[in-house]
Amino acid sequence: MEWFNVGRIVNTHGIRGEVRVLSTTDFEEERFAVGNRLAAFKKDDKKPTWVTIESVRRHKNFILLTFEGMDNINMVEPFKEGLLKVTKDQMTDDLLQENEFFFHEIIGCEIVSEEGEKIGVVSDILQTGANDVWVVKGAKKEHYIPYIEDIVKEINVDDKRIVIHVMDGLL
Template structure:
């Protein structure tokens, strides 16, 4: 079974078993819905713990969660720095021109002229639009905005993205 990152537990919150999560999902309300199950992957590499969400709320830049059976601070302290992941069986179909991060990461980026630019290594959320970090085989990374003027074609099956290289984009 494949698992996909949705957030990282960075701390506890209060004394009633709440954890602070920095989300890496575009769908926090869907992923953290009460009753949903997530895999909790601790940093020690042990087998994931399946947790069921009993509450979700926003607080500043964090998502605060509680899990069934973990009601006190002492129950969740060991979860600090753990990664929360969703099982592939819970992934939903996206609208046209929407993609999951795992579909974009590791794609080869080529120009409309056929030149290989590099590989997508990271996706940065800027608020306005996502920006893809593209690492060439040599040299420093390029930052490609996911906008219609630049990204012309995405083929997730071939793991290939075609972009229009606008003036100054790769400098």
């Protein structure tokens, strides 16, 4: 089964079973909605525990979640430093608007210039607030490409190929 990360459980919070989650999804409202099911992977564990979200609230830069049937710290402590994931079936395209993509569709794409010069492959995506920045592993060094209209000209996730306009100072 193919899994996709939506959050990392960085710690517990209080004694009533809350976990502190660092989100790794653009769709927090949908992924962390009350009643939603997620696969919780304990640190270094390959088999998930399915959990249903009972409550959700924001606290500073974190999302605080409780899971149904886990109402004290002892029940959620084993999930500390674990991951929250969804399956490919849970990732529906109706969450996306035009010219939006899931991270897993962009990561692994080859970046080429409008002239056809190979620049590298997207290895990570940084969320800055203003726009996403793609980390691109080139042959000799790493590049940071902002996902903005002036730079990204064409995205073909089926062929894993992205064409960009190389502005002065970008590379």
